[in-house]
Amino acid sequence: MKVVYANRSDWRFRPGGDSVQMERTAEAIIRAFDCEIHFAESPTDPAIAACDLVHIFNTQTLENSLEYAQAAKTAGKPYLVSTIHWDLSHAMFVEFMQSRGWTPRASLKPGFDVAMGLAARLSGRPRYYSPSRKRDMRNLLLDAACLLPNSDEELSLMEQYVGCKLGRSVSVVNAIDPGQFHSLPGETREGCLVAARFLPVKNQLGVARAMQLIPEANLTMVGGCVDRGYLEAVQRESPADRTTVIAEDQDQAKLVGLYQSHKVHVLASFRESPGLSSLEGLACGCRVVVAQEAYCPVSFYFKDLVGTSVFPCDPYDPKDIARAIRQALESTAPGEPVEAALKKFTWAEAAKQTYSAYVDCLPK
Numbered sequence: 001m002k003v004v005y006a007n008r009s010d011w012r013f014r015p016g017g018d019s020v021q022m023e024r025t026a027e028a029i030i031r032a033f034d035c036e037i038h039f040a041e042s043p044t045d046p047a048i049a050a051c052d053l054v055h056i057f058n059t060q061t062l063e064n065s066l067e068y069a070q071a072a073k074t075a076g077k078p079y080l081v082s083t084i085h086w087d088l089s090h091a092m093f094v095e096f097m098q099s100r101g102w103t104p105r106a107s108l109k110p111g112f113d114v115a116m117g118l119a120a121r122l123s124g125r126p127r128y129y130s131p132s133r134k135r136d137m138r139n140l141l142l143d144a145a146c147l148l149p150n151s152d153e154e155l156s157l158m159e160q161y162v163g164c165k166l167g168r169s170v171s172v173v174n175a176i177d178p179g180q181f182h183s184l185p186g187e188t189r190e191g192c193l194v195a196a197r198f199l200p201v202k203n204q205l206g207v208a209r210a211m212q213l214i215p216e217a218n219l220t221m222v223g224g225c226v227d228r229g230y231l232e233a234v235q236r237e238s239p240a241d242r243t244t245v246i247a248e249d250q251d252q253a254k255l256v257g258l259y260q261s262h263k264v265h266v267l268a269s270f271r272e273s274p275g276l277s278s279l280e281g282l283a284c285g286c287r288v289v290v291a292q293e294a295y296c297p298v299s300f301y302f303k304d305l306v307g308t309s310v311f312p313c314d315p316y317d318p319k320d321i322a323r324a325i326r327q328a329l330e331s332t333a334p335g336e337p338v339e340a341a342l343k344k345f346t347w348a349e350a351a352k353q354t355y356s357a358y359v360d361c362l363p364k
Contacts, residue, residue: 183285259284
C-alpha cells in the first residue's frame with residue numbers, strides 16, 4: 001500500500017503536535033505493516049497520482065487541507081483526515097483580551113462569540129467564525145473516506161462546528177513512546193513543570209498567577225518562545241524567587257529529565273487534544289493538571305485517573321488552577337493504574353488503528 005501524508009506547508013521548520021503525530025504514526029506503520037509512506041511537499045506532488053490513499057493531517061490550517069483534498073479528488077484517490085481539531089474560540093478570546101492588557105473572564109466569552117460571529121458574517125473575519133469557513137470545513141469532512149479524530153469528544157466538537165452529523169470515523173489515540181518517556185525508581189521530585197510553547201492558549205500566565213497562591217512550591221516553565229510579549233507578561237506575574245524560565249525548545253533527553261525531577265506537570269491550556277506533554281508527564285511519573293472537559297478530552301484519555309493522578313481545572317480561574325495543583329502535589333496514588341492506562345496510548349496502537357482505517361478505505 002502506498003500512502004501520501006499531507007500537512008501544513010511549514011510543518012518541517014515549525015514542528016508542533018500535529019507534525020509529531022504525523023511523523024510518529026508513519027514510523028510505527030512502516031515498522032508494523034507493508035506500507036510505503038511519502039510526505040508530500042505540496043498539493044502538486046506527483047506522488048499523489050501514484051498512491052492508493054492520501055492522509056491529510058490538521059484542519060486548523062484549512063486552506064492547505066482543502067488543496068490536498070482537491071488534489072486527491074482530481075487524482076481519483078480516497079483521502080482520510082486526522083482532524084486535530086478543538087474549539088479554538090477560547091484561545092482566540094484569550095489572545096484578544098490579553099493583547100489589550102485585559103484579564104480574560106469566562107463570563108465575557110459569550111459576548112465575544114456574538115461579536116465575532118457578527119463580524120464574520122459581515123466581513124468574513126475572523127475566519128474561524130465565518131459561515132464560509134464552516135462550509136469549507138463541512139465539505140472537506142463530508143467528502144473524506146474516513147475521519148481520524150484523536151478522541152470521541154473531538155468528533156463531537158467537529159460536528160457542532162460544521163452543524164451536521166459526519167460520516168465514518170475512527171478515534172485514533174494520540175500517543176507517546178514509553179521507551180523515551182518513563183519514570184525512574186527512587187527519583188527525587190519536587191515542584192511543578194509546564195512544558196509548552198509560550199503562547200496565550202497554553203496559559204502559562206494563569207499558572208504563574210496560581211503559583212502566587214502556593215508559596216511552598218517551585219515552578220519551571222520550558223518551551224519555545226513564540227510570543228515575546230506574552231513571555232514577558234508571564235515572567236512579570238511569576239514568583240521571581242521560585243520560578244525558572246527556559247524559553248527555548250529542549251531535546252527529548254533534557255525534557256525527560258525535567259519530567260522526572262518534578263512532581264506535577266501543569267497544562268491548564270484553553271485547547272488541547274489531549275496535550276502530548278500531559279501524556280509524557282504521566283509516563284514519567286508526574287501527577288498532571290489539565291483543563292476541564294470543555295478544553296481537553298478528559299474522559300477519553302484520563303477518566304480512570306481523575307482525582308488520583310489527573311486533576312482537571314478551570315483555566316480561566318487561577319484559584320481553581322491552584323486548587324488542582326495543590327491536590328496534585330499532595331497526591332500519593334500508586335503508579336500502577338497510570339501504567340495500565342498508558343498502554344492504550346502508544347504509537348503502535350495508533351498505527352494499528354490508522355492502518356485498519358486505510359484497509360477499509362481502499363477501493364474495492
